[in-house]
Amino acid sequence: MSRRGLLKTAGGLTAALALGAGSAPTAADAAPAAFTHPGMLHNWGDINRAKVRVAAGNDPWLSGWNRLTANAHAQSTWTPRPQATVVRGGTGENYGLLYNDIAAAYQNALRWQVTGSEAHGRCAANILNSWSSTLTTVTGNADRFLAAGIYGWQLANAAELVRDHVAFDLAAFQEMMVSVFYPLNNQFLTGHNDACITNYWANWDLCTIASVMAIGILTEDAAKYDQAVTYFKSGAGNGSMAHAVPYLHTDADGYALGQYQESGRDQGHTVMGMGQLGAICEMAWNQGDDLYSYDSRRFMKAAQYVAKYNLGNDVPFTTYTWGSGQNCAQQSHTVVSASSRGQVRPVWAMLHYHYNRRLGLDDKYIAQMCFSVAPEGGGGDYGSTSGGYDQLGFGTLMYAK
Structure with a gap:
């Protein structure tokens, strides 16, 4: 069951x-007969625990809280810059305006949830309302699908935290997510921009799955939620679990490891994948589905592999070959990539506190990575480019147990 x-x-x-x-x-x-709210990256238990621990001055929650309140995006004076058209890829790019406003909305929403600060709650609601009343199009080259995926699930998560705030126009926001983001999400999952099914890296599918799932939860649309779960389990592209983690290994200490689809590409995108997978699994968990454990915990094996390598250890690697472009021209990676090895992204607390604290499993490498980068920050703490905003972050504050 x-x-x-x-x-x-x-x-x-x-x-x-x-x-x-x-x-x-x-x-x-x-999909669940009744959706749980809040029920994406955070549930009421997460929020209440953070409230109690921060108020008591307990670490590591207090250190996570201090990381949040020090972020420029987490201030109630943040002024949004909504656009009618967001462009990612090609000429006229302006998507940085969106990801900065998302970070501000999410961080202010967290401050409202944890302390009840009305100024922060209204700031978050105002940011989201300004976008839902302005944005009509997400466009650009193929990267428009990345924008629709990453910013789709992140926007929905910020909205989920303030869905009951008196100043938030939930209906208008739901309409924006369904009319602007979901069509691009669905187009990508069903057509992959008319490319070979293996052309796009796993993260393209994963952020799209996360967006479809988040929109399904936000709008209580069972069909969309089911679409995301089904693709995660058995989709044709690189984002389904068997394709995202194509090879399994066991290291000399007996730990099960899973080679990630992008491990031969670079470590920045590989660690990003752990964050996208984590977001999907955590949202599903809060709706009652244990995707974390799907296929004999294949995701945990991948996270162990990625953490072990980025901690400076050797990992096994099986040559990975895929079809690219429209004609499926064959390409291969023969070694794990050292590019951007050790890059810090706020993805590990969510994974450690699930596998080790919720389930009581030995997650040696995930745990080491988690504590080596704690307390986790969020958008604005990891550089100004888009990679620093691929995760919403603050896992130490919200997941520590």
Whole structure:
């Protein structure tokens, strides 16, 4: 039974009785009968724990909180700069305006949730309202699909935190997500920009899956949520688990490792992938689906592999070959890439506190990476370029247990 099936005991009992002895529901993996809110990167338990621990002055939560309040984006005086058209890729790029405003909306929303600061709650609502009343188009070259994916799931997560704030126009925001972001998300997952199915790196699929899932949760659209979960499990592109983690290994100490699809490319994008996968799994977890454990915890094996290598250790590597372009021209990686090795991104706390603290598993390399980069910051703490904003961050504050 899925985690959600265990949680929904009343509904499960009713369904079992209706089906009769020896029968089982055929939609065991369908979207929840009732969506949980807040139910994306953070649930009420996360928020309440942060409230209590920060108020008590306990570490590591207090250190995470101080990292948040020191960020320029987390100030209630932030002024949004909404655009009718966001461009990523090609000429006229302006997408930096969007990712900076997303970071500000999310960080102000966190401050409102953790301390009840009305100024921060209204700031977050104002940022999101300004975009939902202005934005009509996300465009550019193929990178428009990255923008629709990354900023889609991040916007939805910021909105989820203030969905009940009196100043937030939830309906208008939902409409923007469905009319501006979802069509691009769906177009990419179903057509991959008319390229060979393996042409695009795993992260392109993953951020898109995350956006579809987040929009599904925000709008309580079961079909969209199911689309994301199904693609994660069995999609044709590089974002489905078997393709995102194509090879499994075991190191000399007996730890199971999973070679990530982008490991031969560079480590910046590889660590980014851990963040995108983590976002998908955490959102699903908060809706009752345990994707963290899917396919014998294939994701955990990948995170162990990526963490071990970026801590400076050797890892095994199997030659990875894929088809590129429109004609599926063959390309190969024969070694793990040392490019941007050791790059710090705020993705590890979420993974450590799930696998080690929720499940009690030995996550040696994930744990070492988690504590080597703690306390985690967020957008604005890791450089000014887009890579520093690929994750919303602040995992030490929100996930420490």
